[in-house]
Amino acid sequence: MGLRLLHLNLHGLIRSHDLELGRDSDTGGQTLYVLELVKGLAARPEVEKVELITRLINDRKVSSDYSNPVEKISSCAEIIRLPFGPKRYVRKELLWPYLDDLADRIVERLQKENKFPDWIHAHYADAGYVGALVSRRLGLPLVFTGHSLGREKLRRLLAAGIDHDHIEQTYSISKRIDAEELALAHSNLLITSTKQESDEQYARYGRFSSKNVEIIPPGVDLNRFHPVDINSKDEEKELNKLFKPFLRDLNLPPLLAISRAVRRKNIPALIETYGRSSILQQRHNLILILGCREDSRQLEKQQREVFQQVFELVDKYNLYGKIAFPKQHKREQIPSIYRWAANRGGLFVNPALTEPFGLTLLEAAACGLPMVTTDDGGPREIHSRCENGLLVDVTDLEAFRDGLETAGSNLSLWKTWSNNGVEGVSRHFSWDAHVCNYIAFMQKRLKFLAPRHWTLGNIKEITPIGQKILFFDLDNYLEQSKSLSILRNKLENNSLNQDIQLGILTGRSIKAARYRYAETQLPKPSVWVCQAGTEIYYSEENKSDIFWQDSITVDWNRKGVEKVLFDLKDYLELQPSDHQAPYKVSYLLKEPSHAILPLVRKRLRQSGLAASPHLKCHWYLDVVPLRASRAEAIRYLTLRWGLSLEKVFVVASQQGDAELVRGLTTALIPFDHDSSLDALRSQQRVFFSDAQDGVLDGIKHFRFFKSH
Numbered sequence: 001m002g003l004r005l006l007h008l009n010l011h012g013l014i015r016s017h018d019l020e021l022g023r024d025s026d027t028g029g030q031t032l033y034v035l036e037l038v039k040g041l042a043a044r045p046e047v048e049k050v051e052l053i054t055r056l057i058n059d060r061k062v063s064s065d066y067s068n069p070v071e072k073i074s075s076c077a078e079i080i081r082l083p084f085g086p087k088r089y090v091r092k093e094l095l096w097p098y099l100d101d102l103a104d105r106i107v108e109r110l111q112k113e114n115k116f117p118d119w120i121h122a123h124y125a126d127a128g129y130v131g132a133l134v135s136r137r138l139g140l141p142l143v144f145t146g147h148s149l150g151r152e153k154l155r156r157l158l159a160a161g162i163d164h165d166h167i168e169q170t171y172s173i174s175k176r177i178d179a180e181e182l183a184l185a186h187s188n189l190l191i192t193s194t195k196q197e198s199d200e201q202y203a204r205y206g207r208f209s210s211k212n213v214e215i216i217p218p219g220v221d222l223n224r225f226h227p228v229d230i231n232s233k234d235e236e237k238e239l240n241k242l243f244k245p246f247l248r249d250l251n252l253p254p255l256l257a258i259s260r261a262v263r264r265k266n267i268p269a270l271i272e273t274y275g276r277s278s279i280l281q282q283r284h285n286l287i288l289i290l291g292c293r294e295d296s297r298q299l300e301k302q303q304r305e306v307f308q309q310v311f312e313l314v315d316k317y318n319l320y321g322k323i324a325f326p327k328q329h330k331r332e333q334i335p336s337i338y339r340w341a342a343n344r345g346g347l348f349v350n351p352a353l354t355e356p357f358g359l360t361l362l363e364a365a366a367c368g369l370p371m372v373t374t375d376d377g378g379p380r381e382i383h384s385r386c387e388n389g390l391l392v393d394v395t396d397l398e399a400f401r402d403g404l405e406t407a408g409s410n411l412s413l414w415k416t417w418s419n420n421g422v423e424g425v426s427r428h429f430s431w432d433a434h435v436c437n438y439i440a441f442m443q444k445r446l447k448f449l450a451p452r453h454w455t456l457g458n459i460k461e462i463t464p465i466g467q468k469i470l471f472f473d474l475d476n477y478l479e480q481s482k483s484l485s486i487l488r489n490k491l492e493n494n495s496l497n498q499d500i501q502l503g504i505l506t507g508r509s510i511k512a513a514r515y516r517y518a519e520t521q522l523p524k525p526s527v528w529v530c531q532a533g534t535e536i537y538y539s540e541e542n543k544s545d546i547f548w549q550d551s552i553t554v555d556w557n558r559k560g561v562e563k564v565l566f567d568l569k570d571y572l573e574l575q576p577s578d579h580q581a582p583y584k585v586s587y588l589l590k591e592p593s594h595a596i597l598p599l600v601r602k603r604l605r606q607s608g609l610a611a612s613p614h615l616k617c618h619w620y621l622d623v624v625p626l627r628a629s630r631a632e633a634i635r636y637l638t639l640r641w642g643l644s645l646e647k648v649f650v651v652a653s654q655q656g657d658a659e660l661v662r663g664l665t666t667a668l669i670p671f672d673h674d675s676s677l678d679a680l681r682s683q684q685r686v687f688f689s690d691a692q693d694g695v696l697d698g699i700k701h702f703r704f705f706k707s708h
């Protein structure tokens, strides 16, 4: 029985052929890396099946390939496209509100198949978030590769003088960093491309642990990227045609840059440097391959801004006849472009503010084109192994110009670099080597990987419940509900024990909850989710679900939480001991504040504590294990009951209840809800009721009781 692998790559345009790399900000190196890795894994004898999950996109602006729910890559690899978020193609930063839906959908899909993957490999922050939830709920090992990290991107953009609010608005950078922290907290293995990434970039994350890292450099397809080509005559002709409209002298050695047209790639700095140097302008053409475009005004904002700067700089330095930035190219022309530049003694330039790895550098090297590149992670490692060019500080334009002028001034050095590059890449950077190491590392780790906690297969079944369950929060709903008697009557009339069950959510202990609930004279609930989602009790039982306990206490350190938050006593006051619990540290805010939750979250992360804060009603602050919450407890229960989340009805009314509404549950928000929930109006399966008693209104709206 071979390995079954699940890869998650949620954004950009990915398909089994003709990748549209550079088309937009979200389709670039990672897209190529993931496809090459999946193909390489699928070709291995140890592997039985590889599934690559991505987003189903139905948009006439992109190829219909991306609306194909299942696409074969090879005999044992396929792309599965699942719907989440808008049908049309949207940039990755807009997907955050829909990732919980996808996590629920993947869990339900795996449950139905009843054949779990040996591990999940999540690529980038968005997939890392989804992978963490699926891994936690099904007890599956998680591998994470960031490809590019939010903290590093934030740091570099701030250093380049960009305003923090602008970065937050444009890139939702705090959601991305939260997701990366969650992925790191849940991953059993981190695969990075370079040591620097793990030592300097991942190390900035509170939940990073260096013992879970394997460094496996990516590869390059040597069948496509190589120095000379038999039909080089045709290549020459084709590329001369591509560049002729731009360049006065086609044979000048070019400075070549190939990248997505995004801010981080820092292309304008290259043009500025070229524009300020008469030597560079005499010696070289400048060629920019920045994705494909019809009309730069139709591009997304970030790309439009980059092209705007390009056009302005060309004009400012009057570079007409020396610079080429073709609108279109085909993926298969890329190797020819590197060769075309190498045949003219050119240089490949990567001016990026930060470059986690840089697949273009491998491609250039494989085609015999030396590099002048930003002195960062990947480029440093490639340079140390291949010695095929220069590293420069691209934020110092003088140094950048000197580097380019030096690199282009010495033919014998150029030849040495060119040969070193071809030889070094084939020796150190092949996908076969990558895949071989990948499998070896994972199998070695899987051996020592005691299932981090229960898995569905090994827990005894509890009595399956009826078709549907209604969850509401004891502390919120029942106090506010004006028509308990109608609800009581409704539930009784629907022969509760056959069809509808009740589930209680509360921050209280089971004892306090039972006492409080008795006043309502409502039918007995099937389940109690107590102590803010850290304890689960069934019906009359007074012993909590030990599998849930086992599942959430991974890395829980109650004392550590109290210690780390002790000096926030000016803002937080510990609640009395009868409100405390083994897996819950409860505080009261001394005064309402939006800043306290992120501050507590940051403190817990920086101390590497697997704990997260939940604020309710603007002033109850509960710190619980990372894996525990009311929403997670509900999902645990549906997995044990084999109940689809669509059959779960939750009532959310207070600040802090948003977590109950995310994902595939059906939610009702009564009219007297806290304004913080208004942000959920756009969410599917959420009903805002204006009726006096929203619960009944919601039950009618969703026809939740069969005979209502």
Ligand SMILES: O=c1ccn([C@@H]2O[C@H](COP(=O)(O)OP(=O)(O)O[C@H]3O[C@H](CO)[C@@H](O)[C@H](O)[C@H]3O)[C@@H](O)[C@H]2O)c(=O)[nH]1
Binding pocket: 021, 022, 023, 027, 028, 029, 030, 032, 033, 147, 148, 258, 259, 260, 289, 290, 291, 292, 331, 334, 355, 356, 357, 358, 359, 360, 361, 363, 378
């Ligand atoms: O117009 C274009 C622009 C780019 N590319 C290709 O797109 C890829 C770009 O990859 P890379 O140079 O690695 O940059 P990113 O797109 O930024 O990739 C991210 O993900 C990669 C894989 O993890 C890492 O190597 C990078 O550092 C990281 O920034 C390369 O194959 C290019 O040939 C094109 O084919 N046409």
Ligand SMILES: O=P(O)(O)OC[C@H]1O[C@](O)(CO)[C@@H](O)[C@@H]1O
Binding pocket: 011, 012, 025, 026, 027, 028, 029, 030, 031, 032, 092, 124, 147, 148, 149, 153, 262, 264
């Ligand atoms: O520029 P960012 O936000 O760090 O994201 C890098 C982007 O480049 C990619 O390689 C494109 O495939 C992905 O990693 C991601 O969409």
